[in-house]
Amino acid sequence: MNMSRGKIGRRLLGLAIIGAALAVGGYAYAEVGQPSPWEYGLQPSASPVMDDIEWFHGFLLWIITAITLFVMALLIIVMVKFNSKSNPVPSKTTHNTLIEVVWTIVPVMVLVGIAIPSFRLLFEQVDVPKADLTIKATGKQWYWSYSYPDNGKFEFDSLMVADKQPRLLGVDNEMVVPVNKIVRVQTTGADVIHAFTVPAFGIKIDAIPGRLNETWFKATKTGMFYGQCSELCGKDHAFMPIAVRVVSDQEFAAWVETAKKKFASSRTNSYALAETGVH
Numbered sequence: 002m003n004m005s006r007g008k009i010g011r012r013l014l015g016l017a018i019i020g021a022a023l024a025v026g027g028y029a030y031a032e033v034g035q036p037s038p039w040e041y042g043l044q045p046s047a048s049p050v051m052d053d054i055e056w057f058h059g060f061l062l063w064i065i066t067a068i069t070l071f072v073m074a075l076l077i078i079v080m081v082k083f084n085s086k087s088n089p090v091p092s093k094t095t096h097n098t099l100i101e102v103v104w105t106i107v108p109v110m111v112l113v114g115i116a117i118p119s120f121r122l123l124f125e126q127v128d129v130p131k132a133d134l135t136i137k138a139t140g141k142q143w144y145w146s147y148s149y150p151d152n153g154k155f156e157f158d159s160l161m162v163a164d165k166q167p168r169l170l171g172v173d174n175e176m177v178v179p180v181n182k183i184v185r186v187q188t189t190g191a192d193v194i195h196a197f198t199v200p201a202f203g204i205k206i207d208a209i210p211g212r213l214n215e216t217w218f219k220a221t222k223t224g225m226f227y228g229q230c231s232e233l234c235g236k237d238h239a240f241m242p243i244a245v246r247v248v249s250d251q252e253f254a255a256w257v258e259t260a261k262k263k264f265a266s267s268r269t270n271s272y273a274l275a276e277t278g279v280h
């Protein structure tokens with residue numbers, strides 16, 4: 002059967018639309034946690050802790066908005082009703098017990114209402130649940146080293162690669178973790194204080210020489226998630242990104258096998274790379 006030109010055109014258009022939809026869907030599936038242009042909110046969450054941080058952020062925004070509007074309304078009332086023109090003979094009242102009790106009790110209740118979820122969130126972040134694996138992140142001037150004590154005790158360096166995308170975030174060796182597993186992150190500093198931060202996971206913890214800090218995350222989406230050292234640590238502070246690749250359990254097991262071989266004797270190579278400088 003012969004199809005008219007118009008019919009073929011419409012079919013091609015239909016196919017193109019389906020193709021584009023699939024492409025967009027595929028892109029959305031591979032999550033990327035990184036800053037975006039003109040961003041004014043938080044990076045999309047990819048962990049339970051970050052979900053709660055987002056909730057707390059929204060909760061505070063409502064409270065602060067209500068307080069600001071209330072204070073603004075009081076100011077406007079005072080300016081309109083009690084200026085010298087509309088209220089030439091001011092009242093001499095200096096005390097009003099009810100109002101004084103209210104303006105003491107209400108702010109206290111607001112603060113307690115903020116403190117309860119705030120402390121709950123703080124405990125959630127610091128109280129590490131039973132971990133599925135541990136990764137030690139060591140901050141160095143100016144790159145990160147990751148070791149996997151539960152998976153064969155290998156360690157590797159993660160250095161920024163100047164021409165890799167996303168700019169200033171791409172690294173040679175990413176930290177790799179399995180999805181939906183509780184990862185305990187231990188941080189320390191080899192030289193000065195650094196800070197290990199991944200916004201999408203809601204983690205930020207100092208990496209201090211001579212001290213071992215601990216935090217945790219559970220990545221709920223596969224994809225690439227980026228962060229940066231968040232403690233001013235020297236001249237290349239801006240060039241020691243954190244790149245975390247979240248993969249399935251099978252992919253993680255396969256990566257561990259290759260990483261064990263790849264990083265068995267590569268430490269000298271990475272140190273040499275650090276000394277020649279990649280930026």
Ligand SMILES: [Cu+2]
Pocket residue numbers: 140141194195196230231232233234238241
């Ligand atoms: Cu640093």
